[in-house]
Amino acid sequence: VSEHVHDCIVVGAGPAGSAAALHMARDGLDVVFLERGSRPGEKNVMSGVLITNVLDTLVPDFRDRAPLQRRISGGYELYVLGKDEVLRLGLRDYRPAAYPPPAYTVFRAQFDAWFAQEAVAAGAELFTETLVEDLLWEDGRVAGVRTRRGDLRAAVVIGADGVNSTVAEKSMLVAPPSPARLSLIVREVLDLPAERIEERFALRPGEGLLTLFYGAVLGAGGNQGVYFTELYTNLDSLSLTAEVPLDQLQACGVPTYDVLAARERHPFIERLLQGTKLREYQAHLIPYGGVADLDSLYGNGVLLAGDAGRFTTKEGVGSWPAMASGVAAACAVKHACERGDFSRTTLAVYRTFLEEAGLAATQREARRAWASGQDPLEVLAHHPDRLFHAARRYHGDWMPGWERYAHSQWGEAYHSLVKPLAPWYVRWPLGLATWFDTRRWRKQQARQGGETAR
Amino acid sequence: MTTRLDLKLETLAWRLEAEPHIVIQKELCLACEGRPCTFVCPAGLYVWEGDQIVHNCEGCLECGSCRAVCPQEAIQWRYPLGGYGVRYRWG
Numbered sequence: 001v002s003e004h005v006h007d008c009i010v011v012g013a014g015p016a017g018s019a020a021a022l023h024m025a026r027d028g029l030d031v032v033f034l035e036r037g038s039r040p041g042e043k044n045v046m047s048g049v050l051i052t053n054v055l056d057t058l059v060p061d062f063r064d065r066a067p068l069q070r071r072i073s074g075g076y077e078l079y080v081l082g083k084d085e086v087l088r089l090g091l092r093d094y095r096p097a098a099y100p101p102p103a104y105t106v107f108r109a110q111f112d113a114w115f116a117q118e119a120v121a122a123g124a125e126l127f128t129e130t131l132v133e134d135l136l137w138e139d140g141r142v143a144g145v146r147t148r149r150g151d152l153r154a155a156v157v158i159g160a161d162g163v164n165s166t167v168a169e170k171s172m173l174v175a176p177p178s179p180a181r182l183s184l185i186v187r188e189v190l191d192l193p194a195e196r197i198e199e200r201f202a203l204r205p206g207e208g209l210l211t212l213f214y215g216a217v218l219g220a221g222g223n224q225g226v227y228f229t230e231l232y233t234n235l236d237s238l239s240l241t242a243e244v245p246l247d248q249l250q251a252c253g254v255p256t257y258d259v260l261a262a263r264e265r266h267p268f269i270e271r272l273l274q275g276t277k278l279r280e281y282q283a284h285l286i287p288y289g290g291v292a293d294l295d296s297l298y299g300n301g302v303l304l305a306g307d308a309g310r311f312t313t314k315e316g317v318g319s320w321p322a323m324a325s326g327v328a329a330a331c332a333v334k335h336a337c338e339r340g341d342f343s344r345t346t347l348a349v350y351r352t353f354l355e356e357a358g359l360a361a362t363q364r365e366a367r368r369a370w371a372s373g374q375d376p377l378e379v380l381a382h383h384p385d386r387l388f389h390a391a392r393r394y395h396g397d398w399m400p401g402w403e404r405y406a407h408s409q410w411g412e413a414y415h416s417l418v419k420p421l422a423p424w425y426v427r428w429p430l431g432l433a434t435w436f437d438t439r440r441w442r443k444q445q446a447r448q449g450g451e452t453a454r
Numbered sequence: 455m456t457t458r459l460d461l462k463l464e465t466l467a468w469r470l471e472a473e474p475h476i477v478i479q480k481e482l483c484l485a486c487e488g489r490p491c492t493f494v495c496p497a498g499l500y501v502w503e504g505d506q507i508v509h510n511c512e513g514c515l516e517c518g519s520c521r522a523v524c525p526q527e528a529i530q531w532r533y534p535l536g537g538y539g540v541r542y543r544w545g
Contacts, residue, residue, distance in 0.1 A: 038469075038537045043516060045545040108545040129537030148535060164518035166533070177522065184519050186496045188462070189544045237544075246494065250523055255493045257459050280544045281462035283496035283515040285522070 006030045006154040008333050009145055011132045011167050013040035013116040015319050016306025017160035019326030025122035027334050033124055036131040041112030045284035047185040047241050049103040054323035067110035069234040070208025072103040081215030082384045086268045087391050105208050105234050135170045141300030155342045156333050158303045163285050165308035174296045179246035183288040186256040187241040190276035194236045208233040214381035217254050225252030226381045227259045245288055287312055290366025298347040305329045313362050314369035328353035386420040408441035459498050471538040474511040482528035483507045490523040515540055
């Protein structure tokens with residue numbers, strides 16, 4: 001038990017915690033950061049790609065030093081999954097500076113360990129295998145943390161301890177997240193030799209690809225949930241995920257591991273995964289829908305950053321907002337240290353730094369996207385049968401035997417645009433009109449049959 | 455499919471803690487309708503057997519989903535102590 005009072009204790013050595021510790025150590029503050037795993041990254045799961053806009057400002061030469069897997073060059077591939085079919089959309093962008101902030105696939109066990117080491121090299125002190133169980137309070141303000149290895153005291157505590165944040169809970173700054181604001185991800189890392197990855201996905205060495213799949217899953221009770229799947233390329237392995245907001249999972253009732261297993265057996269994904277071998281299975285919970293209220297992220301002697309503060313983009317990306325919020329928290333602590341005042345009023349400068357980093361706008365967007373329900377592709381994924389019907393219609397143009405599905409001009413428009421998207425009260429009258437119109441048109445075609453046989 | 459999940463969990467390494475980090479107030483489970491924990495847990499650790507929930511702390515992936523979805527708030531959840539629990543090598 002030490003009576004020494006640090007400038008700041010950072011709880012958690014993930015992207016937010018290490019970014020904060022690194023920034024403060026460079027500013028010459030006395031910083032301790034704590035990790036409950038035996039090394040940073042051990043408890044973390046990367047579900048997506050690391051966008052390096054913030055990392056670039058913190059460690060400009062990270063490309064030479066960080067343990068990165070593959071660079072995700074501009075673009076992505078996107079599929080809507082049907083039972084035995086897929087509909088494809090995508091972009092491959094080979095312009096030299098296609099993506100201003102390049103993204104990389106990484107393993108958090110490697111990357112977080114490296115990133116934390118950067119903070120240690122800058123002068124921050126790291127304690128691993130240290131779980132924070134409670135906060136220490138003094139005159140109504142947070143004065144440190146309680147661990148099994150003893151109490152640690154500091155002027156400010158930054159909670160960067162992930163979505164199940166002990167600091168957030170004990171400081172009572174924010175209410176525990178509701179299932180609608182959480183998303184569960186299960187992931188498999190699958191071994192595949194580098195050359196085969198490059199051949200299979202048309203990549204050059206070091207290049208990577210991000211593939212997204214939207215697929216609806218029908219539960220036993222008749223409720224449908226859209227489970228989102230990502231497939232991305234590591235150096236000599238693939239990562240396959242299944243992700244679903246907890247409220248949808250609850251309503252739909254199909255376990256994530258069953259969906260993941262079904263995705264592996266989907267005829268298209270099965271072909272992409274040919275010859276792979278399971279390396280590791282993982283699960284992780286992430287926040288969803290952005291920070292509800294930026295003013296709930298600071299209290300007397302305490303700040304929340306990263307997943308603990310529930311920072312995400314509207315796409316659900318959490319790693320760069322985590323780093324950015326860590327840096328903003330570090331700036332706020334430095335400001336408070338200069339003033340010698342660690343009250344909520346002074347730490348409110350955190351909000352200003354978040355706004356400067358563009359995070360206030362990002363969170364607004366994330367909240368709006370969450371409140372509006374879902375993204376357009378998710379809407380489409382809810383109606384795969386209609387979507388595939390529309391897709392097959394174009395197929396029918398050149399496949400013999402599909403003429404009987406042909407429609408009038410109006411029918412084409414109805415089946416490809418109105419039917420997949422419009423609500424029932426629009427669909428029904430227009431559908432009826434389409435039926436009559438198509439019947440008229442088919443009769444007319446039959447009359448002209450002799451001359452204009454397709 | 456369950457066997458597949460068992461095989462998947464075999465790829466993981468744990469350092470097990472003596473005392474359980476998840477404690478369930480099982481009497482509350484009797485009033486529970488949907489029992490979301492039985493299908494939400496990504497390691498399939500919650501099983502309804504006859505008239506009670508059976509739970510195994512070993513094999514926990516520490517995601518926290520069970521606590522978040524429990525409608526009865528019957529799940530007392532904490533992280534395993536420092537250095538214990540699941541160890542992802544390829545997170």
